[in-house]
Amino acid sequence: MQKITDELINWYQKNKRDLPFRHTNDPYAIWVSEIMLQQTTVAAVIPYYYRFLSTYPTVKDLANASLDEVYKLWEGLGYYRRAKNLHSSAIKIVDEFDGIFPRDYVDIISLPGIGPYTASAISSFAYHEEYAAIDGNALRVLSRLLGLHDNIAENRTIKRITEYANKMIVGKDSASFNQGLMDLSNAFCRPKNPDCISCPLHVYCQAYKNHEEKVLPINIKKIKKTEHSFITGYITYDDQVMMKINEEGLLEHMYGLVQYEVNDPYAFMEAFKKEYGQSLILESFVKDFKHVFTHRTWHMHVFHFVLSAPNDYLMNAEDMKKAAIPTAHKKILDYMHKHVIIAD
Ligand code: SF4
Structure with a gap:
């Protein structure tokens, strides 16, 4: 388990994608990027990210803006609820946290529009806290690496994988681990036809070892009784x-x-x-x-x-x-x- 973490971090540090939001430790900027990246590709987000931060360089600037102005800036990015949540969170940060982006995980996750993945991503990227950020991509990669046959559509599986990943990063660089999982899923461990031969972790991968890389993860959604x-x-x-x-x-x-x-x-x-x-x-x-x-x-x-x-x-x-x-x-x-x- 530790070997996987070390190899992943090592690979990430040598091969990381150069993305603008990876050049900052500012939790506000990281938060904006993470919200924009929900359901949207990196390429589509980059120009919006620059424009948003130059218009609202701080949480206070965002809180002082009108929602209409924020919507206008968001135009074309879709899922407008995200813009609304950013704006209402900024107001909450000003009102309840003196305008300083909170550091505590519980405070971060209390903000509108922030779930466990985003809270963990901000905690690890900005503050290097040991939280594994588990989204669909991370679930896929970890299911394959660990050879898990559990259904990732079930909450108990997500909980189990998250707990496991949290153990994998104790004492490690959690930001590199989380971003490494992301880059690995993008470069090799894709949903269909993973490129296991080129993958730097294939020697440790249970799915690859057992020829299950095209089977895992199991992802069967719950259905209605009828x-x-x-x-x-x-x-x-x-x-x-x-x-x-x-x-x-x-x-x-x-x-x-x-x-x-x-x-x-x-x-x-x-x-x-x-x-x-x-x-x-x-x-x-x-x-x-x-x-x-x-x-x-x-x-x-x-x-x-x-x-x-x-x-x-x-x-x-x-x-x-x-x-x-x-x-x-x-x-x-x-x-x-x-x-x-x-x-x-
Ligand atoms: S060896 Fe294949 S299945 Fe395993 S982590 Fe790498 S790309 Fe994914």
Whole structure:
């Protein structure tokens, strides 16, 4: 664990992206940049960041401005609630903290529009406090590095990973760790097709070691009670795809991909083994699909599995043309045909 932290910090210090908000320790400027970066790319933020700070160089300047002026400056950046929160936070800082940006994490997170990620980022970048800043990118990288099979859409997983990361930075340069995670996710550990060969941490990465870099993180969102969430298997053997006929239910007598209402691909593999007596090799996560029927909605989290031996349910492209396949699965097959591999 310590080795990962040291290597990440070391790599970051030699390879960090040169961004304007990395040249300051001013919590106000860091705060403005972090709010602007929410849901917005670095390239889009940079000109706004310069303009905002030259118009309002201090918290007090921002607090003294009218909201209309702030909105005007924000024009084109979108998500205007962020501008409103910045403005009302600036007023709160003037009223409650004598116009000085607070240092304490609890005070920082009490400001409108600041959640755990932003509070941790400000605490570590401006004050070098030992807080790990965990956003979606950090969750992905840490899930892969640590080989975690927990669902990152669940709060308890976010809590667990945050606690773990907080332990990883005890006595370390937390700012470099947090920014290193960010740069690593941007350079190598991308959501699709991570570049593990070039990644400086691949020797320590559990996902890479176990060939799970295209599977992790598990990210299955919670659904409403009237909806159904499946792990759907795009199961292949050579150039054929496993399609099974539905004996009953909504799509009776139609051919479909195998799917189970389970929470992750590992539970799918167990259920599959129980039903078909065969083991599967987990290749990769493909994509989430949604299909709305008249009275119900299916959320299908599609994973690609490979059979270790053929079975009687395999179809090639010609067989599939003749088979009745519901739209819900037809669109998955069409996607695979276009983007990945399929029997041809
Ligand atoms: S080795 Fe691959 S999966 Fe692991 S951290 Fe690097 S890019 Fe991500």
